[in-house]
Amino acid sequence: MTLSAMQGRSKEDLVDDAVRYLWRHGTPITATRKAQGPIAVSGSGIRITDIDGNTYLDGLGGGSAAATIGYGQQEVADAVAQQLSKLHYASVRTYLNEPAIELARRIAEVAPGDLATSFFTSSGSEAVETAAQIIKAYHKKKGQPEKSKVIYRTTGFHGVSLIAASASASPDYRDWFQPLVPGFVEVPTCYTYRRPEGQSVEEYAASCAQAIEDEILRQGPETVGAIFAESIPAGLILPPPASYLKRLREICDQYDIVWLDDEVFIGFGRTGRYFGCEHYDVVPDIVTASKGITGGYVPLGAAIVSQSLMEVLVDDGAAGQAKVHGHTYSGHAGACAAGLAVLDILARDRLVENVARLGDKMLSAFREFGAEHPHVGDVRGKGFLIGIELVEDKATRKPFPAEAGIGRGVVAAAMKEKFMLRSARDVVAQSGGFEIGDIITLFPSFIATEDEVDEMIRITKQAITESCGA
Numbered sequence: 001m002t003l004s005a006m007q008g009r010s011k012e013d014l015v016d017d018a019v020r021y022l023w024r025h026g027t028p029i030t031a032t033r034k035a036q037g038p039i040a041v042s043g044s045g046i047r048i049t050d051i052d053g054n055t056y057l058d059g060l061g062g063g064s065a066a067a068t069i070g071y072g073q074q075e076v077a078d079a080v081a082q083q084l085s086k087l088h089y090a091s092v093r094t095y096l097n098e099p100a101i102e103l104a105r106r107i108a109e110v111a112p113g114d115l116a117t118s119f120f121t122s123s124g125s126e127a128v129e130t131a132a133q134i135i136k137a138y139h140k141k142k143g144q145p146e147k148s149k150v151i152y153r154t155t156g157f158h159g160v161s162l163i164a165a166s167a168s169a170s171p172d173y174r175d176w177f178q179p180l181v182p183g184f185v186e187v188p189t190c191y192t193y194r195r196p197e198g199q200s201v202e203e204y205a206a207s208c209a210q211a212i213e214d215e216i217l218r219q220g221p222e223t224v225g226a227i228f229a230e231s232i233p234a235g236l237i238l239p240p241p242a243s244y245l246k247r248l249r250e251i252c253d254q255y256d257i258v259w260l261d262d263e264v265f266i267g268f269g270r271t272g273r274y275f276g277c278e279h280y281d282v283v284p285d286i287v288t289a290s291k292g293i294t295g296g297y298v299p300l301g302a303a304i305v306s307q308s309l310m311e312v313l314v315d316d317g318a319a320g321q322a323k324v325h326g327h328t329y330s331g332h333a334g335a336c337a338a339g340l341a342v343l344d345i346l347a348r349d350r351l352v353e354n355v356a357r358l359g360d361k362m363l364s365a366f367r368e369f370g371a372e373h374p375h376v377g378d379v380r381g382k383g384f385l386i387g388i389e390l391v392e393d394k395a396t397r398k399p400f401p402a403e404a405g406i407g408r409g410v411v412a413a414a415m416k417e418k419f420m421l422r423s424a425r426d427v428v429a430q431s432g433g434f435e436i437g438d439i440i441t442l443f444p445s446f447i448a449t450e451d452e453v454d455e456m457i458r459i460t461k462q463a464i465t466e467s468c469g470a
């Protein structure tokens with residue numbers, strides 16, 4: 001029996017209450033009544049069941065990519081319950097607690113290179129905000145406090161704190177917060193499908209990296225402290241060529257600029273490696289993570305800091321050690337217990353390997369389909385992070401007009417088969433300079449089986465054909 005049924009409340013009562021009392025993010029305040037999504041009441045495997053008893057195949061890891069290990073993982077629930085009964089809270093500022101220490105150690109084991117010290121938060125935005133504090137502390141410690149500007153990229157999204165919003169490109173995410181933090185400078189992202197006519201991918205990647213260096217030189221390298229750049233931007237799903245990130249690393253080293261690789265969306269397995277940067281053999285200075293650490297069972301985030309940065313930060317020279325402020329719930333014992341259980345499940349069930357294998361299968365299937373389909377312009381991604389860009393004209397890469405609602409049509413067609421996917425065009429309405437087409441995105445839970453992947457492929461292809469009318 002559902003909670004509302006127990007309380008004698010109908011679905012209509014719930015919708016009324018939602019309109020009146022529950023402010024949903026990312027939707028107009030009163031959208032609940034008109035554009036009401038299903039009211040989820042339970043989940044099992046990669047499926048969610050709603051209050052009417054409909055069961056949906058969830059291609060979105062719970063909607064925001066957090067449900068990485070699926071629903072109903074009893075071990076995680078048990079680990080959290082046991083920890084809450086034993087010691088639910090002891091601030092890591094005043095005490096230490098075992099799950100926080102152990103999780104930090106385990107993260108160091110799976111993180112690449114010398115990324116080894118975790119500062120825990122409760123969300124991705126807080127992890128980015130914390131990283132910004134750490135970066136400031138680093139430059140102050142080195143006696144270069146004027147290195148305070150932050151470079152960020154078009155189409156990027158880093159969260160909803162003021163700093164994160166200042167580094168997020170879409171007006172959708174920025175405009176609410178104006179005026180933003182000064183000293184944030186936008187550069188183009190590396191969007192290979194939308195590269196200029198006649199340029200090879202490598203030439204284009206080199207020009208994108210060059211644009212970053214040019215901007216640093218224009219601003220004055222002595223004023224630039226950081227670049228916020230996801231190794232694989234997840235909003236529009238833009239895996240870059242390896243040469244681009246290698247060059248980014250070199251530029252950061254040359255000008256002593258901290259590279260924050262924001263892996264809140266993709267960290268802890270989504271791309272078929274624990275971290276996206278591992279695909280490129282580059283090691284960022286800080287990686288931010290959240291969703292995948294606990295698979296969405298409990299809120300938790302982390303800024304994972306390299307040892308080379310830590311050496312500067314802990315140096316006990318004249319200025320003393322760096323201090324970074326945290327949150328009441330930084331290193332929350334119950335949240336960290338969830339993280340430990342999730343890491344156990346990822347390793348035991350070889351889920352990251354499953355993502356790599358079945359992600360390749362999905363990509364190949366969509367690429368084969370796209371080669372024949374007149375409106376599939378590009379298929380890209382890594383692991384269970386897949387984007388299919390639909391265009392009106394494949395030769396010119398011209399998007400469908402927004403009013404045609406092609407992406408929305410795909411989502412609606414998939415929904416008729418009770419499959420949840422997303423059209424990025426409706427999420428990122430506009431992004432500096434690029435014409436964004438209808439990008440259909442999929443980011444299911446890592447436990448998806450081969451049959452479920454086949455089902456997702458079948459419905460997605462069918463929904464695209466239905467909406468594009470070809």
Ligand SMILES: Cc1ncc(COP(=O)(O)O)c(C=O)c1O
Binds near residue numbers: 128157160234290
């Ligand atoms: C890359 C990236 N950074 C930061 C965030 C913000 O995380 P949160 O919503 O947990 O604050 C997100 C959220 O989707 C994200 O995808």
